[in-house]
Amino acid sequence: MLRPPGTARRGGLTLTQTPEQRTYYRPGEAFRELLRERARGPASVGPLAPEVCERAMCEILSGGATPAQAAGFLLVGRAAGDSPEELAAYTRALRGFVRELPADRPTVSVAGGFDGKLRTANIGAAASMVAAAAGARVVMVGGEGISPKEGRTGFDALKNLGIPAPQTLAEAAGSLGRHGLAATSPEHYLPALHALTPLRWEMTRRTVLNVVEKLVSPVTGASLMVGVTHASSMKGVPEALLELGTPPALVYQAVEGSDEAALDGTSALVLLRDGELEPFRVEPESLGLGRATRSELPPPQEKEEACVLEAVLAGEPGPVADLIIYNAALRLWMSEGAIGELRDLVERAREAVRSGRAAEHLQGLRAAGQGVSDAPAD
The missing domain is CATH 3.40.1030.10 (Nucleoside phosphorylase/phosphoribosyltransferase catalytic domain)
Incomplete structure (x- = not known):
């Protein structure tokens, strides 16, 4: 399989090489910060800030989280419980992905x-x-x-x-x-x-x-x-x-x-x-x-x-x-x-x-x- 110059696959990760730097790219890298916030220790697991919930749900829906990350986030959330503010934030995220059904009368x-x-x-x-x-x-x-x-x-x-x-x-x-x-x-x-x-x-x-x-x-x-x-x-x-x-x-x-x-x-x-x-x-x-x-x-x-x-x-x-x-x-x-x-x-x-x-x-x-x-x- 041909790859762009300066790249290689190692252990499922993509190694990007440039004259200035060598960095690893991991799928779902951006979601790791959100998962750390959600999956804290037993003594500190609790409500998340609404903006964190909304951002996390947007990432999950748009494919920015790997399946393992999404499952971990959602299952830890089940164990912690969801406050009304968290529910509202998750719902706001979902509503941003909706395709509209038009209605010309109250429904x-x-x-x-x-x-x-x-x-x-x-x-x-x-x-x-x-x-x-x-x-x-x-x-x-x-x-x-x-x-x-x-x-x-x-x-x-x-x-x-x-x-x-x-x-x-x-x-x-x-x-x-x-x-x-x-x-x-x-x-x-x-x-x-x-x-x-x-x-x-x-x-x-x-x-x-x-x-x-x-x-x-x-x-x-x-x-x-x-x-x-x-x-x-x-x-x-x-x-x-x-x-x-x-x-x-x-x-x-x-x-x-x-x-x-x-x-x-x-x-x-x-x-x-x-x-x-x-x-x-x-x-x-x-x-x-x-x-x-x-x-x-x-x-x-x-x-x-x-x-x-x-x-x-x-x-x-x-x-x-x-x-x-x-x-x-x-x-x-x-x-x-x-x-x-x-x-x-x-x-x-x-x-x-x-x-x-x-x-x-x-x-x-x-x-x-x-x-x-x-x-x-x-």
């Missing part, structure tokens, strides 16, 4: 765990469909094959209903404008993050990436709905969004950390609006809904899930229907800036099902996925 971006669910069916896709049928603009964001679970996602639920997912940005823009519903993934709107998928499998553990990927939307200015798993996230995630100065956002403890707010009377929610955080809980009976416990959700089996969701969209009542209507109402609420009474939006969602509009919406989305022309949604 809500909905995200849960990108690694999916293992124990219960996905109802978030049906809730998004009902909300769109009731007049909302909803973008579902998520991943496929994400560590550590690689569970079944909302995209799987859409595909089981005959709707292709995830969509490219061009497909998502068309679907959002015509049907009020789009579903896309980092492969299309954040390819720098998508490129880290193999590394995330090698690390085997969740890292800060599993949190901040949910705080990024391809739609600029969209309201956010963020489902989280653990009670500890109900403090850090809302405070990080507050630090970012984001549009209205709703953070909630979700079923298996998905995009589905629970309807059992115990789930905590935090609303971010006008620079204030408002924690609250919802009593299902106050909205005219019954309680839906996890045991009443169908198992994550493709045929059973699709049958249950399609039956609810066609008007079949029951706990799953109440859970879908509740989550549809939350999507409506957030798509309209968290203004108005949630009970009124429950009625709008219920009417979208009762009138048959939700079932018609499903047929329209199926037809569009098959390349069949259909009339725009109202």
Whole structure:
């Protein structure tokens, strides 16, 4: 192999020789300083300055860190824990790599765990469909094959209903404008993050990436709905969004950390609006809904899930229907800036099902996925 004069390979390093100097170049050399800052001794591992976090994430996303360096930084960060300020800094870095999905109306971006669910069916896709049928603009964001679970996602639920997912940005823009519903993934709107998928499998553990990927939307200015798993996230995630100065956002403890707010009377929610955080809980009976416990959700089996969701969209009542209507109402609420009474939006969602509009919406989305022309949604 020919090399430029004055260079040689020794032990995986490139030796550059000039008349004035001889220096070694190591891949990832610039990242070593950041890794030293992160991976200090046990007694001194703690929060990093936000500017260090942002710079490190930018380097990781742009390929400035080797896989070993990126994994080391992220895993030590998992052990140390991430403050709201750190989460905000990492999110700012991710947002700088986003490819935009245009939207001409107020939109809500909905995200849960990108690694999916293992124990219960996905109802978030049906809730998004009902909300769109009731007049909302909803973008579902998520991943496929994400560590550590690689569970079944909302995209799987859409595909089981005959709707292709995830969509490219061009497909998502068309679907959002015509049907009020789009579903896309980092492969299309954040390819720098998508490129880290193999590394995330090698690390085997969740890292800060599993949190901040949910705080990024391809739609600029969209309201956010963020489902989280653990009670500890109900403090850090809302405070990080507050630090970012984001549009209205709703953070909630979700079923298996998905995009589905629970309807059992115990789930905590935090609303971010006008620079204030408002924690609250919802009593299902106050909205005219019954309680839906996890045991009443169908198992994550493709045929059973699709049958249950399609039956609810066609008007079949029951706990799953109440859970879908509740989550549809939350999507409506957030798509309209968290203004108005949630009970009124429950009625709008219920009417979208009762009138048959939700079932018609499903047929329209199926037809569009098959390349069949259909009339725009109202």
